[in-house]
Amino acid sequence: MPESKDLSPLAFHLLLSLLQGERHGYALKREILARTQNKLNPGPSLLYGNINRLLEQGLIEESEERPDPHLDDQRRRYYRITPDGIAAAQAEAQRMQTLVKLAGAYVAL
Template sequence: MKHSQKSPEEMLPLTPAVFHILLALADKERHGYSIMQEVAARTDGQMRMGPGTLYGSIKRMLADGLIAESRERPDPDMDDERRRYYRLTDMGRRVAQAEAYRLEQLVRVAHIKQLLPNPGIAGGIL
């Protein structure tokens, strides 16, 4: 089945690496090293993606239509021409939203099962 025929829900669950890459691209185009930096910063260093994981995931995500290589480049005087920039596609955004919703449902169950404090309780994380 081609990626254009799949619904976002059929592509779930995502691997943590793929979801983090989609999150990194949700607000702007980035090159590979910038994606790795964003993920490490957003997770306070708890998730560090090596080049093999990053570029292996990117290759699959390109094939699945979740991301695309950008044609536009930042200021050429400020950029290395060898860098490839990636952007989220409409399908990639829908898949990221579906995964976020799926994870939100799991967190709700964790609250119900009292694995996490209720959000209204002092010290609760949500």
């Protein structure tokens, strides 16, 4: 399993979104925008660059299932999180929590 430090903020957000279920690229982006109040706004290239990396690391995989053609565009590609991805997201959240605890000793939170 890759170490959590390998995860960029965008990759972490992608994993968080996929923890909710399968998503296609544009849906992932919309969710991230909503979650971060538009503070994290990746362009399509950066989004797919990160998706590509997560696929290579085995943290996500492409889903074979497609929604009903009447509901969505058939060309869209759907992704889902793998067990390794879940572990990586947990490790990253853990790391952040530890970091926040540590920072709390120095600054008022």
